[in-house]
Amino acid sequence: xxxxxxxxxxxxxxxxxxxxxxxxxxxxxxxxxxxxxxxxxxxxxxxxxxxxxxxxxxxxxxxxxxxxxxxxxxxxxxxxxxxxxxxxxxxxxxxxxxxxxxxxxxxxxxxxxxxxxxxxxxxxxxxxxxxxxxxxxxxxxxxxxxxxxxxxxxxxxxxxxxxxxxxxxxxxxxxxxxxxxxxxxxxxxxxxxxxxxxxxxxxxxxxxxxxxxxxxxxxxxxxxxxxxxxxxxxxxxxxxxxxxxxxxxxxxxxxxxxxxxxxxxxxxxxxxxxxxxxxxxxxxxxxxxxxxxxxxxxxxxxxxxxxxxxxxxxxxxxxxxxxxxxxxxxxxxxxxxxxxxxxxxxxxxxxxxxxxxxxxxxxxxxxxxxxxxxxxxxxxxxxxxxxxxxxxxxxxxxxxxxxxxxxxxxxxxxxxxxxxxxxxxxxxxxxxxxxxxxxxxxxxxxxxxxxxxxxxxxxxxxxxxxxxxxxxxxxxxxxxxxx
Numbered sequence: 496x497x498x499x500x501x502x503x504x505x506x507x508x509x510x511x512x513x514x515x516x517x518x519x520x521x522x523x524x525x526x527x528x529x530x531x532x533x534x535x536x537x538x539x540x541x542x543x544x545x546x547x548x549x550x551x552x553x554x555x556x557x558x559x560x561x562x563x564x565x566x567x568x569x570x571x572x573x574x575x576x577x578x579x580x581x582x583x584x585x586x587x588x589x590x591x592x593x594x595x596x597x598x599x600x601x602x603x604x605x606x607x608x609x610x611x612x613x614x615x616x617x618x619x620x621x622x623x624x625x626x627x628x629x630x631x632x633x634x635x636x637x638x639x640x641x642x643x644x645x646x647x648x649x650x651x652x653x654x655x656x657x658x659x660x661x662x663x664x665x666x667x668x669x670x671x672x673x674x675x676x677x678x679x680x681x682x683x684x685x686x687x688x689x690x691x692x693x694x695x696x697x698x699x700x701x702x703x704x705x706x707x708x709x710x711x712x713x714x715x716x717x718x719x720x721x722x723x724x725x726x727x728x729x730x731x732x733x734x735x736x737x738x739x740x741x742x743x744x745x746x747x748x749x750x751x752x753x754x755x756x757x758x759x760x761x762x763x764x765x766x767x768x769x770x771x772x773x774x775x776x777x778x779x780x781x782x783x784x785x786x787x788x789x790x791x792x793x794x795x796x797x798x799x800x801x802x803x804x805x806x807x808x809x810x811x812x813x814x815x816x817x818x819x820x821x822x823x824x825x826x827x828x829x830x831x832x833x834x835x836x837x838x839x840x841x842x843x844x845x846x847x848x849x850x851x852x853x854x855x856x857x858x859x860x861x862x863x864x865x866x867x868x869x870x871x872x873x874x875x876x877x878x879x880x881x882x883x884x885x886x887x888x889x890x891x892x893x894x895x896x897x898x899x900x901x902x903x904x905x906x907x908x909x910x911x912x913x914x915x916x917x918x919x920x921x922x923x924x925x926x927x928x929x930x931x932x933x934x935x936x937x938x939x940x941x942x943x944x945x946x947x948x949x950x951x952x953x954x955x956x957x958x959x960x961x962x963x964x965x966x967x968x969x970x971x972x973x974x975x976x977x978x
Contacts, residue, residue, distance in 0.1 A: 540677025543670045550698040551976050557662070558652070559693035564662055565654040567689040569626065570614040570647040576605035585609065587644045590625040593634045595826035596955065597723045604644065615644050622652035622663055624675075627686045631675040632831055633666045635659070635712070638720040650689055660712030661705040664965045665697055670974055700973050708973075711965035718958035719828065722951040729899045729947035736940050737784045737933060742904040745773045745780075766915060774912040777905050778931045785933035791886065792928030796897060798889050802860060802924035803848035803881040809837040817845055818877040822859035825868045825883065828959055836878050849878040854894040854952065856886040856901065858910065860922045865910040869898040869948060872956040884927050895948025896941055900932065 524531070547554060558567045578584040584603025592598040604612070617623065619641040625632040627648045634640070654662045665671045674695045675687065733739075764770070782788045791797055810816070816835035824830035838845065851857075851870045859866040861882035879885075888894035900906045913926035935941040 539669075539673040543673035543677070544696070546670050546974055547674075547696045547698060550974065552698040552700045552973065554696045555699045557692045557695040557697055558689065563693075564658050564697060564699075565622075565652050567624075567650050567652045567692050568614075569650050569689055570612070572647055573608070573611050576608055578603050578605045585612075585644050587615070587646060588640075589646050590628065590632065590648050591823070593623050593625065593640075593645065593649065594632050594828075594831050596719050596828050597639060597726065597826070612644065612647075615647055617641070617643055617645050617651065620653070620659060622654060622659065622666070624650040624652060624666065626650045626688065629832075630685050630687055631666070631672050633663060635663050635716050637716040639723050650687075650692070652692075657702060657706040657709040660709030660965065661969070662697070663712050664708050664962075664969045667962075668966060668969060668974065671697075698973050704968075704972060708965045708969050711961045711968070715958040715961035715965070718954045718961065722954035722958070725947045725951040725954070726899070726902075729895070729944045729951070730903060732940055732944050732947075733896075733899055733903065733935075736935050736937065737781060739780065739784075739905060742908065745776045745905075745908075768914060769912055771912060774908055777908055781905075781931060781933040784936075786936045787934045788931050789934060790928060791897075791930045791932050793932070795889055795934075796893055796932055797886050797928075799885075799887040800924045800927050801848055801885040801887070803844070803883075805881050806841070806844060808834075809840040810834050811837045817850075818874075819849075819880070820877070821880045822862065822866060822882045825857050825859065825866055825879070828871075828955060829873075829962065845878055849880075851875065851877050851879060851885070852887070854888060854891060854949065856888065856894070856898045858884045858886065858901065858922075858927060860884045860927075862919060864914050864920050864922055865907045867898060867902040867906070867910075869895065869952050871952050871959065873959045884922070884924055886927065891949065892942065892945060895945040895952070897932070899944055899948050901930075906930075 556563045558565050580586065580600075580603040583606060585606060585608070586600030587602050587604050588598050588600055589602065592601075617636045617640055619636050619638070621636045623634050623636060623640075623645065625648070636643075652662065666675065676685075778788065789796065792800065808819075810819070813835055816837050818830075819834045819836040820830035824832075836845065836849070841849070851874045853870055853872045853875050855870040857868050857870060857879065859882060886897065888897055901910065909930050910922065910927075913922045913929070914920045915922070
């Protein structure tokens with residue numbers, strides 16, 4: 496019997512080459528300002544320019560004169576003063592977080608900086624573009640990000656009218672990305688400034704077509720905001736039902752560098768981080784305010800916990816393998832810089848360890864420990880790397896509730912208590928099976944939390960479909976529209 500994955504293996508795959516080369520006329524080097532970076536003359540960049548030239552529509556620049564699509568600026572640079580969030584710092588998002596659906600600040604600035612960073616707080620309707628390090632990541636400021644302090648290492652683009660969603664969709668396409676990365680500079684850290692955006696040409700289709708693309712993009716972001724609001728409600732219900740105080744109260748009540756541990760509680764662990772009083776305090780609180788505290792490994796909670804083995808990866812071109820991404824991308828709707836894993840070389844491992852399924856809970860297990868997400872429908876049969884643990888829920892009635900609890904600060908503390916490693920932090924599937932997990936006194940509230948999470952996950956899938964449709968319309972009716 497031939498399975499769908501077996502039929503896909505019949506493709507003749509060609510691994511991606513490590514080295515690309517091409518000849519460049521001297522005149523092109525001179526016209527480009529005598530720049531010698533290969534990315535300026537990359538074949539993808541030249542192909543993108545040729546695509547724009549072939550467009551049936553007139554061309555405008557992204558930013559620049561009055562006839563451009565938008566204006567752009569980068570906030571002023573100042574010395575940052577970082578503080579602990581427990582003393583009332585200003586939460587700041589970093590460039591690496593902006594493509595996350597529901598980013599949570601990991602760095603906090605001193606309130607003394609507020610007058611100097613007034614232009615770091617983003618406004619609804621702005622497009623944010625990473626301009627340093629990983630260039631080209633882009634998002635829109637909607638309800639989720641509005642008023643948030645965002646690093647100055649992001650260019651703010653203010654578009655005109657229905658051009659907001661249209662520009663976002665264009666910058667997300669392969670053509671838009673090639674134009675952005677083809678203009679970056681710097682030998683070590685890649686970087687662009689607002690001035691580089693003046694040279695990016697974009698076709699200008701009729702308003703009716705731009706509005707069609709804009710509406711799809713805005714609908715996608717509305718659905719993301721709705722999903723975030725449902726998850727906020729689910730988390731609040733959980734916290735209220737378990738009568739959980741703010742996490743820093745657990746820290747304050749156990750704020751000590753020395754503590755005693757009974758020999759019977761050692762659990763074979765001699766590292767002090769495992770025995771931190773905060774984790775024990777959370778467990779004791781859960782035992783007091785829940786029907787039962789079990790573990791993730793309980794058959795009522797999970798069917799299977801998978802930690803894939805390490806392996807050498809063989810990547811192929813898009814369309815010839817399975818979508819593959821890593822732990823840094825699990826909070827994104829459509830992971831940025833996805834790769835494609837060879838089915839010929841990794842077919843068995845994909846089937847047994849790597850493949851994702853809807854409503855599976857993912858936990859990062861290496862480096863940054865404890866990032867949690869619920870797998871949406873469009874990730875079905877995609878793959879993720881070996882640094883992510885998969886929890887297959889016992890059933891759909893527990894799947895959403897499981898993810899909501901683990902994504903809380905309290906769940907994070909119970910996950911990270913198992914961390915080991917002197918250089919790179921790690922946890923494994925055995926540790927995850929031992930994580931304390933509360934079953935609520937009121938099964939109806941537990942069911943409501945679960946339903947909210949499942950519904951939020953469905954909204955994220957719909958958001959993905961809207962964005963994909965916007966990209967399809969832009970490619971077929973604007974960029975590659977026949978004359």
